């Protein structure tokens with residue numbers, strides 16, 4: 118059967134399609150998304166929910182002259198497919214293939230490299246101001262989800278958008294979901310708007326027209342025409358929140374009805390100020406397993422296309438699971454422990470904690486600054502907050518870490534998940550900066566457990582040692598060892614030597630300790646005797662262990678993080694300060710953004726696996 122999809126090589130091809138054809142195209146795109154992601158994994162539910170919105174926008178604007186900005190960008194698969202990447206779509210998220218997020222290097226239709234939530238409105242606003250200063254007239258559309266709208270950056274942008282009154286179309290994709298169910302007062306407000314009388318009216322009248330014309334969209338056409346003389350009348354003050362900020366807001370629109378979307382969007386694109394289109398969609402739309410379980414299908418690994426069942430690779434618990442269980446056990450004996458998540462209760466493993474201690478888990482939504490600021494307040498209030506957060510998203514809250522937590526030496530634990538390279542999500546999600554940005558903060562201690570057991574001890578220690586403490590651990594599973602049922606105190610700034618050796622010292626941090634052990638075996642085969650040290654602490658460093666390492670011919674530091682400002686640099690500085698002349702090689706992430714691909718492949722490329730470490734030693738020794 119001929120697919121319409123095969124005739125679309127650029128978004129301009131959509132212009133010749135009627136709404137019935139666009140609808141059929143939406144179905145074909147959904148099939149493509151499902152069949153591809155069943156093999157590659159990906160952000161299935163969000164992308165399925167946004168297909169009609171993307172088609173409606175691209176059928177009315179002229180991208181790339183007009184600018185379509187995606188928030189997070191995890192919902193942009195349909196956009197990728199219709200902007201010349203249909204054939205490449207099978208390589209989604211794979212090494213050397215196309216990225217799971219908008220990426221300007223991949224296509225001129227991708228406006229900015231997105232991946233972190235809540236930035237789209239600021240980007241759109243900047244583009245609108247640039248347009249004004251350049252005297253041009255391109256259209257600017259931003260697509261943002263209801264959860265991402267709750268992020269501080271988006272709120273700040275709304276403030277300036279209301280002030281500057283530059284024409285921008287904001288499409289609010291309201292599906293009531295973040296990764297889990299959305300939380301917060303804004304979501305309550307949107308819920309109230311959805312169920313308001315006017316929405317019911319619009320729906321009821323749509324229903325009538327539907328009966329008359331067979332198209333729910335026709336009702337919106339009529340709705341638009343009756344207010345033709347005034348755009349402002351068309352955008353009724355449905356949400357006082359946006360109206361009072363100076364942003365015209367539509368009543369809720371069915372986000373799966375292409376005709377309705379296009380009719381209102383056409384008017385919105387002609388407005389002479391900012392307009393917010395409140396669009397209601399179903400996350401996972403068109404694929405029953407994703408509609409039924411949008412949380413799992415938010416970001417899912419490979420799955421069986423017909424049943425939706427995940428094709429699991431490993432039965433071992435992940436570091437996240439181990440952290441989550443250890444936290445629950447700690448909280449059973451210490452009622453001061455509270456946990457905070459910024460919209461990531463499943464991802465960070467605090468779901469079980471929330472079930473057992475509902476009052477002691479706070480989900481602030483996508484608001485990392487608020488999470489860390491609130492943690493400082495909880496600590497001032499005598500509690501022991503644990504901020505469970507991904508390394509990459511904690512970057513948002515650097516200032517709160519410094520000023521609100523560290524300056525007052527508050528007892529805040531940062532449980533930093535997804536530390537190091539994370540694989541297929543790529544550069545926006547790699548957690549490679551945390552050792553550098555934590556290390557530089559006074560009062561902050563930093564632990565990098567090397568395996569499951571060490572993670573349990575590190576958390577136990579962090580909860581007792583006092584002051585701000587970061588515990589960083591990687592994505593996925595460790596060696597598969599059984600984690601202990603209780604943690605014990607790790608002596609501060611003390612490493613553990615895993616293997617004695619006199620030729621070279623391999624100082625490993627976190628998950629690179631395992632790779633150092635592999636390298637030591639390989640080196641042994643070449644007659645090189647390597648000592649392996651699990652440094653455990655990035656800060657304070659074990660100065661004695663470094664002094665011992667300096668007795669060998671070569672020190673190698675290995676970390677899953679940036680070299681600049683990282684743990685290896687700290688070792689190097691200690692050596693310099695102590696006057697050691699032993700050469701030091703620092704292995705880690707070089708001064709570049711690392712692309713997406715499987716973590717093993719990326720680590721191999723960067724020379725951070727056992728083979729790479731072995732080669733680095735041989736090269737440095739000239740052996």
Ligand SMILES: Cc1ncc(C[n+]2csc(CCOP(=O)(O)OP(=O)(O)O)c2C)c(N)n1
Nearest residue numbers: 163232233234262263264265294295296460
């Ligand atoms: C700063 C930041 N924090 C957390 C995340 C993780 N994250 C990715 S998508 C998402 C939920 C987005 O929900 P919403 O904006 O409503 O879009 P939907 O997926 O429902 O379409 C979260 C929390 C992120 N990408 N960026």
